[in-house]
Each structure stands twice: as C-alpha cells, then as structure tokens.
Amino acid sequence: xxxxxxxxxxxxxxxxxxxxxxxxxxxxxxxxxxxxxxxxxxxxxxxxxxxxxxxxxxxxxxxxxxxxxxxxxxxxxxxxxxxxxxxxxxxxxxxxxxxxxxxxxxxxxxxxxxxxxxxxxxxxxxxxxxxxxxxxxxxxxxxxxxxxxxxxxxxxxxxxxxxxxxxxxxxxxxxxxxxxxxxxxxxxxxxxxxxxxxxxxxxxxxxxxxxxxxxxxxxxxxxxxxxxxxxxxxxxxxxxxxxxxxxxxxxxxxxxxxxxxxxxxxxxxxxxxxxxxxxxxxxxxxxxxxxxxxxxxxxxxxxxxxxxxxxxxxxxxxxxxxxxxxxxxxxxxxxxxxxxxxxxxxxxxxxxxxxxxxxxxxxxxxxxxxxxxxxxxxxxxxxxxxxxxxxxxxxxxxxxxxxxxxxxxxxxxxxxxxxxxxxxxxxxxxxxxxxxxxxxxxxxxxxxxxxxxxxxxxxxxxxxxxxxxxxxxxxxxxxxxxxxxxxxxxxxxxxxxxxxxxxxxxxxxxxxxxxxxxxxxxxxxxxxxxxxxxxxxxxxxxxxxxxxxxxxxxxxxxxxxxxxxxxxxxxxxxxxxxxxxxxxxxxxxxxxxxxxxxxxxxxxxxxxxxxxxxxxxxxxxxxxxxxxxxxxxxxxxxxxxxxxxxxxxxxxxxxxxxxxxxxxxxxxxxxxxxxxxxxxxxxxxxxxxxxxxxxxxxxxxxxxxxxxxxxxxxxxxxxxxxxxxxxxxxxxxxxxxxxxxxxxxxxxxxxxxxxxxxxxxxxxxxxxxxxxxxxxxxxxxxxxxxxxxxxxxxxxxxxxxxxxxxxxxxxxxxxxxxxxxxxxxxxxxxxxxxxxxxxxxxxxxxxxxxxxxxxxxxxxxxxxxxxxxxxxxxxxxxxxxxxxxxxxxxxxxxxxxxxxxxxxxxxxxxxxxxxxxxxxxxxxxxxxxxxx
Numbered sequence: 001x002x003x004x005x006x007x008x009x010x011x012x013x014x015x016x017x018x019x020x021x022x023x024x025x026x027x028x029x030x031x032x033x034x035x036x037x038x039x040x041x042x043x044x045x046x047x048x049x050x051x052x053x054x055x056x057x058x059x060x061x062x063x064x065x066x067x068x069x070x071x072x073x074x075x076x077x078x079x080x081x082x083x084x085x086x087x088x089x090x091x092x093x094x095x096x097x098x099x100x101x102x103x104x105x106x107x108x109x110x111x112x113x114x115x116x117x118x119x120x121x122x123x124x125x126x127x128x129x130x131x132x133x134x135x136x137x138x139x140x141x142x143x144x145x146x147x148x149x150x151x152x153x154x155x156x157x158x159x160x161x162x163x164x165x166x167x168x169x170x171x172x173x174x175x176x177x178x179x180x181x182x183x184x185x186x187x188x189x190x191x192x193x194x195x196x197x198x199x200x201x202x203x204x205x206x207x208x209x210x211x212x213x214x215x216x217x218x219x220x221x222x223x224x225x226x227x228x229x230x231x232x233x234x235x236x237x238x239x240x241x242x243x244x245x246x247x248x249x250x251x252x253x254x255x256x257x258x259x260x261x262x263x264x265x266x267x268x269x270x271x272x273x274x275x276x277x278x279x280x281x282x283x284x285x286x287x288x289x290x291x292x293x294x295x296x297x298x299x300x301x302x303x304x305x306x307x308x309x310x311x312x313x314x315x316x317x318x319x320x321x322x323x324x325x326x327x328x329x330x331x332x333x334x335x336x337x338x339x340x341x342x343x344x345x346x347x348x349x350x351x352x353x354x355x356x357x358x359x360x361x362x363x364x365x366x367x368x369x370x371x372x373x374x375x376x377x378x379x380x381x382x383x384x385x386x387x388x389x390x391x392x393x394x395x396x397x398x399x400x401x402x403x404x405x406x407x408x409x410x411x412x413x414x415x416x417x418x419x420x421x422x423x424x425x426x427x428x429x430x431x432x433x434x435x436x437x438x439x440x441x442x443x444x445x446x447x448x449x450x451x452x453x454x455x456x457x458x459x460x461x462x463x464x465x466x467x468x469x470x471x472x473x474x475x476x477x478x479x480x481x482x483x484x485x486x487x488x489x490x491x492x493x494x495x496x497x498x499x500x501x502x503x504x505x506x507x508x509x510x511x512x513x514x515x516x517x518x519x520x521x522x523x524x525x526x527x528x529x530x531x532x533x534x535x536x537x538x539x540x541x542x543x544x545x546x547x548x549x550x551x552x553x554x555x556x557x558x559x560x561x562x563x564x565x566x567x568x569x570x571x572x573x574x575x576x577x578x579x580x581x582x583x584x585x586x587x588x589x590x591x592x593x594x595x596x597x598x599x600x601x602x603x604x605x606x607x608x609x610x611x612x613x614x615x616x617x618x619x620x621x622x623x624x625x626x627x628x629x630x631x632x633x634x635x636x637x638x639x640x641x642x643x644x645x646x647x648x649x650x651x652x653x654x655x656x657x658x659x660x661x662x663x664x665x666x667x668x669x670x671x672x673x674x675x676x677x678x679x680x681x682x683x684x685x686x687x688x689x690x691x692x693x694x695x696x697x698x699x700x701x702x703x704x705x706x707x708x709x710x711x712x713x714x715x716x717x718x719x720x721x722x723x724x725x726x727x728x729x730x731x732x733x734x735x736x737x738x739x740x741x742x743x744x745x746x747x748x749x750x751x752x753x754x755x756x757x758x759x760x761x762x763x764x765x766x767x768x769x770x771x772x773x774x775x776x777x778x779x780x781x782x783x784x785x786x787x788x789x790x791x792x793x794x795x796x797x798x799x800x801x802x803x804x805x806x807x808x809x810x811x812x813x814x815x816x817x818x819x820x821x822x823x824x825x826x827x828x829x830x831x832x833x834x835x836x837x838x839x840x841x842x843x844x845x846x847x848x849x850x851x852x853x854x855x856x857x858x859x860x861x862x863x864x865x866x867x868x869x870x871x872x873x874x875x876x877x878x879x880x881x882x883x884x885x886x887x888x889x890x891x892x893x894x895x896x897x898x899x900x901x902x903x904x905x906x907x908x909x910x911x912x913x914x915x916x917x918x919x920x921x922x923x924x925x926x927x928x929x930x931x932x
Contacts, residue, residue: 050171057104075232094339108165168196201237231373242362262357263389272317321352361385399423437491449576459601461573485537527571535562573599651874659734665845672839680752686823695739765831821897828909
C-alpha cells in the first residue's frame with residue numbers, strides 16, 4: 001500500500017478528514033467483506049438473475065483505483081404502468097441513480113452499490129402557464145408564491161450488482177417498499193440491467209444507454225409490476241460528428257456580429273468554465289410571435305407553448321474547445337435545477353470559434369420515445385445556436401451573454417421556426433475581466449438633474465462605492481404601499497460595483513475592444529459620478545394578493561426589472577437617473593422613467609437614510625404613464641448598522657446584568673430572613689408567587705421565541721450568531737438560578753405561615769389581601785381585553801386570533817409583575833404589620849430592575865430609528881407595556897409602591913391610611929394556646 005507524499009500533505013491540512021481517511025484506508029480490506037460477502041445471500045439472488053450477465057466477484061475494498069465505471073446519475077423512464085397509473089397524464093418521468101463503486105478480485109469487474117429513485121412529475125411545472133417571481137438571494141424575497149408548487153411521486157430501490165468493463169454491461173438486484181392507497185405495505189423485488197454501446201466511442205446518434213428494471217415476482221403476485229425501461233446518455237469516449245470547420249461559414253452567415261464588439265477566451269481557458277456557471281437564458285421572440293404562430297415555436301408544435309427560458313445541461317468539454325451538451329426549454333428559471341421532459345430537450349455539440357469569438361452549437365431532437373424508450377433515437381439536427389460575450393454593457397443591454405437560435409431549414413420546410421434571441425438574465429452579471437459599461441443617457445440626465453446636483457450642503461454623504469449605495473425599499477403610491485424592491489449599483493464611474501457581480505468567471509475572457517467607459521460630466525465638479533443601477537420591484541402580495549389596478553406601472557403579472565443610469569453627487573447625496581424597463585408585450589423598452597433619490601448625511605439622525613421618487617415623464621394620456629411613486633428605504637445604512645449592533649450588545653449586557661441583580665437581591669432577602677426568622681411570616685405569599693411565576697414562565701415557554709424571536713435576522717446583520725447563542729445559554733442559567741432562589745424564599749415563607757399555628761392572624765390577613773387583589777386583577781384583565789377588541793374591531797377576521805389576544809394579556813401580566821409590591825402593601829394594611837419584613841436592598845433593588853426597562857425604552861425611542869427597533873432583546877414590548885405614557889406611569893407607580901413599603905416598615909402597615917380608617921384595620925395577635 002503506497003500513498004504519495006503530496007496526497008498525504010494535502011489531506012493533513014484538515015486533521016479530522018486525515019484521521020478518517022487513514023482509518024478507512026487501513027480497515028477497508030477486512031471491512032469490505034462485511035459489506036457484501038455474497039449478493040446471493042440477499043433477498044434477491046444475484047446468482048439466479050445476473051450471474052450469466054456479469055459473474056459475481058469477491059469485493060476487495062473501498063476506494064478502488066480510477067474506475068472505468070461510467071458516470072450514471074440521471075435519465076428518463078417509462079413503463080411500470082400499474083405502479084404509476086395515477087400519474088399517467090404526467091409526461092415527465094425521470095430517475096436519479098446514486099452509486100458507490102468497489103474493486104473486486106477480477107480486474108475489469110467492479111462491485112456497484114447504490115439506490116435508484118424514480119420520479120414522476122416535477123417540483124416546478126416545466127412547460128405550463130404560470131408566473132415566476134424571482135428573488136434576490138440574501139437581499140429581497142417575495143413572501144408568497146404566485147404559482148402552485150407541485151409535489152412529485154418518488155419510488156426508491158436499493159440495488160447491488162456488478163459492472164463489467166469488457167462487456168459494458170451492468171446487472172443489479174434489489175428491493176423496495178411501497179404503500180398502496182389502502183395503506184398496505186408491498187415489498188418489490190427487482191433486477192436491473194443496463195447495456196452500454198459496446199464500442200470504443202459513441203457519437204451523438206449512438207449515445208443512448210438503454211436498460212430495464214423488472215420485477216422478479218410472478219405476474220399474479222400483488223408485488224408484481226410492469227417492466228420499466230430507462231434511458232440515459234453515455235459517458236464513455238465521445239466522437240464529434242456534427243461540429244467541424246466546414247460549418248463555420250454557415251454560422252457566420254446566420255449571425256451578423258462584429259468581432260471587435262465581443263470578448264475572446266484567454267489562452268487555455270475552457271468555454272465550460274462559463275457555461276457551467278450559467279443560470280439559464282431568457283428567450284426573446286419577434287413581435288408577431290404568440291402560441292398560435294407555429295413558425296415561432298422551436299419545440300414540438302403540438303405543445304403549443306412558447307418557452308421563456310433556455311438552459312444548458314450536462315455540459316462536457318473536450319480538447320480543442322469542443323463540447324457536448326443538452327439544451328432544455330422551460331417556462332421556469334428553476335429549470336436549471338430540475339429535469340425536463342424529453343419533448344423539451346435537445347442534444348447537441350458545440351465548438352468555440354476563437355477567430356470570431358463565438359460558440360457554435362448544432363443540436364438535434366430526441367425522437368420515437370413516446371411509445372417505448374427502447375426505440376428512442378436522435379434526429380432532425382437542424383437547430384443552430386450561436387453565443388458570444390459582448391464587450392460593452394449599457395442601459396439597454398445588461399446581459400453578459402447574448403446569442404441566437406435558429407433553424408437551417410427553409411421557411412416552407414417542416415420544422416422551420418423564426419430566429420430567436422437569447423440573453424443571460426439582467427439580474428445575473430458575470431465578473432468578466434475588462435468588461436466595460438457605456439453610459440448613453442448622460443446628456444439627458446444632466447438636463448433634468450443639473451440644478452439638483454449643484455446645490456452643495458457642506459455635509460458628508462455616502463461614497464459612490466460604499467455599501468450604503470444599495471438598499472431595500474418600499475414603494476408607495478397615493479393609496480399606500482404598492483410594492484417592495486431593492487436598488488443595487490451595477491457600475492460606478494468606470495468600475496463595476498464590487499457587489500454587482502454574482503457569477504465569477506475568473507480570467508476566462510478578455511476584451512477585444514476597450515470603449516470609453518464613462519462620459520465626463522463637468523470638469524469643474526469632481527464630486528459628480530456616473531452610476532448605473534439595477535432596480536427590482538414587485539407588488540406587495542402579502543396583504544391579500546391584490547395589485548393596484550389604478551397604477552399602470554404595477555398592473556402586471558410579473559415584477560418590474562428596471563435598468564437605470566445617471567449621476568450621483570457625493571457632496572449633496574443626490575442620485576438622479578433615468579431608467580428603462582422591458583415591455584414584454586411589444587418587445588420594446590420604456591426609457592421615460594425618472595428616478596430621484598436623496599441620501600441623508602452620514603451623521604444624520606433621521607429615521608430613514610434614503611428617500612426618493614420614481615415617476616413617468618410621459619403624458620398622462622399615454623398608455624405607459626404611471627403616477628408618481630414614493631421610495632423609502634427599509635434597510636439600514638452603514639452607520640445605522642453600527643448603531644444597531646451596539647444596541648444589541650447593550651441589550652444583551654442589560655439582560656445579563658438585570659438577571660444577575662435579581663439573583664443578588666433575592667439572595668440578600670434570604671440571608672435577611674435567615675438572620676431574622678421572626679419577620680418571615682410577615683412576607684406576602686402573593687408577592688413572592690408573582691415574582692416566582694415571572695421567572696418561571698420564560699423557562700417553561702419557548703424561551704428562544706421570547707428572547708431571540710428574530711435571531712436569524714439579527715445574526716445575518718451582526719454576523720455573530722455564536723455570540724447570541726452563548727448569551728442565550730447564560731441568560732437561561734441566570735434565570736434558572738433566580739427562579740430557584742425565589743422559589744426557596746416562597747417555600748420558607750409558606751412553611752413559616754402554615755406550619756406554625758401561631759400565625760393564624762397573618763394567614764387571615766394574607767387571605768384578605770388575596771380576596772382584594774383578585775377582583776382588581778380580573779377587572780384589569782377584562783379592561784385589557786376590551787381595549788384589544790376596540791383596537792382590532794375594524795381588522796379582518798384573521799386578526800382576531802388568539803395570538804393577538806395572548807400578546808395583550810402578556811403585556812398585562814408584565815404590568816402586574818412591575819407592581820409586585822402591591823400584595824405586600826395590602827398584606828401590611830390588613831395585618832397592621834410593624835415588622836421590617838423586606839430588606840431595603842430587596843424591594844428597592846427589584847423595583848429598580850423592573851423599572852429600568854421603561855427608562856431604557858424612553859432612551860431607545862429617542863436615540864434609535866423606529867423603523868429598525870423591531871428586534872428586541874431587552875425591554876420587549878411583546879412581554880410588557882411600553883409606550884411614552886406607560887414608560888412614565890409605571891416607573892412612577894413602582895417608586896410610589898417602594899416608598900409606601902418604606903413608610904409601612906417604619907410607622908406600621910396602616911400608616912398610609914387616613915386616621916378614621918386605621919382603627920378598623922387594627923390587628924391583635926392571637927395568643928398562643930398552651931399545651932399545659
């Protein structure tokens with residue numbers, strides 16, 4: 001056993017993986033026999049069904065030398081009608097095959113273990129009329145799907161068998177379990193056979209691999225199912241037959257693109273490095289194209305749908321910049337992650353033409369697959385695709401990849417379709433070295449924005465390259481919130497914005513022409529920057545799904561994607577732009593959109609750091625006119641993020657300090673009553689019960705929901721989820737200690753009153769205090785409920801939910817906890833107690849801890865932005881009453897209660913009553929009954 005030094009050196013960079021690797025490396029010779037000493041001993045005999053195809057061999061271990069077993073990961077199937085009968089109307093039937101390969105005692109035979117999953121249907125309909133609402137990962141996401149997400153049926157088989165390199169055959173046996181509609185479990189026993197073309201290389205016409213999965217049960221068995229045929233694509237050596245040098249002229253004639261306006265591949269770079277990162281392409285048809293225009297449809301005319309997206313799948317590159325691939329068509333941009341029906345697939349070959357900086361692709365249909373996959377073949381290779389990388393990006397062309405799809409047939413021939421343009425989505429821009437942005441609307445912008453940008457204020461505003469230039473926003477019309485969206489710079493001056501590039505490509509391409517990237521605005525004003533933006537808006541469907549019918553701008557089924565460019569003045573914070581949006585119905589662009597945004601100074605205390613407007617410059621009678629829209633940022637500036645993080649740190653510290661002080665003050669009270677046990681019976685049980693419950697409830701309920709309900713969002717913004725989790729544990733521990741101390745104090749008080757029979761008078765006073773408090777507390781709860789119903793009486797029925805009522809009741813419970821001294825005050829009155837029952841540090845300290853959140857809430861409301869004070873760790877309005885009025889009333893009431901306790905412990909429990917009422921509350925102790 002020999003392991004190269006370089007291999008060991010690389011894996012030892014990761015100690016855990018190196019240990020695992022070495023352990024596996026040393027134990028696999030013996031462990032491999034435990035994996036499968038004999039497949040014949042399994043429930044399905046390999047010897048009986050497969051030994052004549054590939055003789056069974058003895059496994060020798062994991063991690064064989066580079067195996068010739070071909071990659072076989074996915075494909076298509078039909079058959080198994082009695083299993084998939086309920087899905088007979090679904091054409092998409094695909095499988096996924098996951099395998100692990102082991103070496104055996106026979107050189108050209110390997111053991112193959114794995115599982116095969118048959119899938120019927122798709123999570124996303126491949127060719128159906130639905131609307132897809134894209135989202136900006138990590139920045140903005142719509143909250144409601146506007147199309148049905150359909151589940152798919154899956155059937156999984158566990159398989160074991162052998163592959164022979166010499167015969168190119170695979171045979172496996174295995175089992176699966178499924179349930180009938182009646183809930184009965186069925187055990188399916190199968191044999192899987194797969195035949196590769198037995199030649200040294202395959203072509204596009206001989207690249208199909210056909211196999212079958214058959215039941216080994218008798219036809220009259222309940223476990224029997226009809227045979228399943230599978231089809232996949234060969235991964236062995238491939239011979240190119242469609243792309244050659246003589247087709248170059250055909251492609252040059254089909255597409256008129258100048259070489260000096262495109263980018264070329266760097267020496268040694270592969271076109272696959274570009275295509276493998278592709279997220280799909282948007283198809284653009286001619287103005288006269290619709291589903292009734294047969295000459296526009298590139299797929300089977302019977303489908304009757306114009307696909308909106310095209311994706312490249314299974315891209316495999318060879319030398320000389322040649323590649324083979326599959327081309328899929330769909331109405332969903334998610335199709336890049338999902339299998340597609342064979343009717344929407346093409347198979348093809350491509351070659352990179354370095355002389356003209358283009359990729360040429362010849363593609364063919366898959367034919368004769370509807371009845372049986374055994375008869376599937378490749379034909380009709382009339383499809384031509386040409387793709388290139390534009391060297392210049394502008395407001396009307398934001399795609400880093402452009403191309404055309406056409407047929408080499410004549411208009412009168414069957415299978416002909418009109419030329420189709422395709423481009424990469426504007427929301428995805430690759431990092432292509434030397435790609436330039438050309439500003440084409442500078443003169444128009446200067447005429448409309450010149451006056452605004454020249455008014456200096458002397459304050460500091462965000463730099464054009466800072467993170468503050470991108471922001472989320474809400475968009476309002478005259479009737480309220482109409483949409484949500486985000487602004488993100490694409491380029492600033494002659495540089496691309498550092499966050500604008502989503503799909504890095506590296507040094508795969510270089511520019512063939514270097515145009516002037518920016519236009520000089522005014523030599524006397526160095527503060528003015530050319531800038532371009534990507535703006536994405538989507539209607540707000542969260543409030544019922546209705547789109548404003550009076551706002552033409554949003555009277556659409558899809559979000560609005562705007563390309564904008566203009567000038568930004570770093571001395572005034574003014575951003576002035578014109579934008580263009582694509583009109584899908586007419587395949588044109590509306591570039592009469594005026595956008596004006598004003599940033600706040602960096603040291604501003606304003607609650608919003610971006611405000612602006614978006615309006616149409618067209619006449620009101622124009623069909624493309626829309627009313628003015630107000631823009632308001634809903635994300636934070638860099639300074640606001642810093643303030644937010646500082647506030648989170650402060651609130652975490654305050655929570656820990658407050659809970660620790662509670663422990664200290666309760667501990668001091670316990671020491672006090674231990675030192676003066678005679679005062680213990682005079683402590684109110686109701687007061688201690690309220691305090692104990694106040695510490696117990698956060699421990700019993702979902703503490704994470706109470707304390708860190710928005711932790712995920714906080715962690716994203718603070719980038720330190722571990723810090724919050726550690727402090728959550730600390731707060732749990734301190735809260736538990738506080739609860740145990742208060743429970744201990746409650747236990748001592750209970751024993752002193754109900755065990756000692758000499759304290760009957762104090763028990764009577766306790767009951768009187770409780771009977772006085774219960775009606776008061778019930779009236780308060782009833783009043784809180786009435787206020788809740790009055791405040792929500794005009795809301796939709798959905799809002800009358802127990803959750804909202806429970807939230808108001810929790811706030812009321814917090815009010816009772818703030819007034820925890822009230823039961824002790826009443827107890828002192830009814831018992832006319834003159835004992836110094838409560839240690840001053842206890843009742844003053846706990847009162848201060850309970851009132852401090854209200855003082856902090858007043859500071860927080862004044863210091864921080866209201867829009868972003870929705871993440872609470874300390875002084876959470878979800879658990880208590882917080883407002884300007886309550887933040888004044890509750891501290892005043894708490895301080896009053898503490899002062900009354902002080903007076904009672906100094907002058908007697910009834911000292912706070914008028915003199916004429918004091919005699920009625922006079923309490924005489926009941927003398928102890930002598931047992932003699």
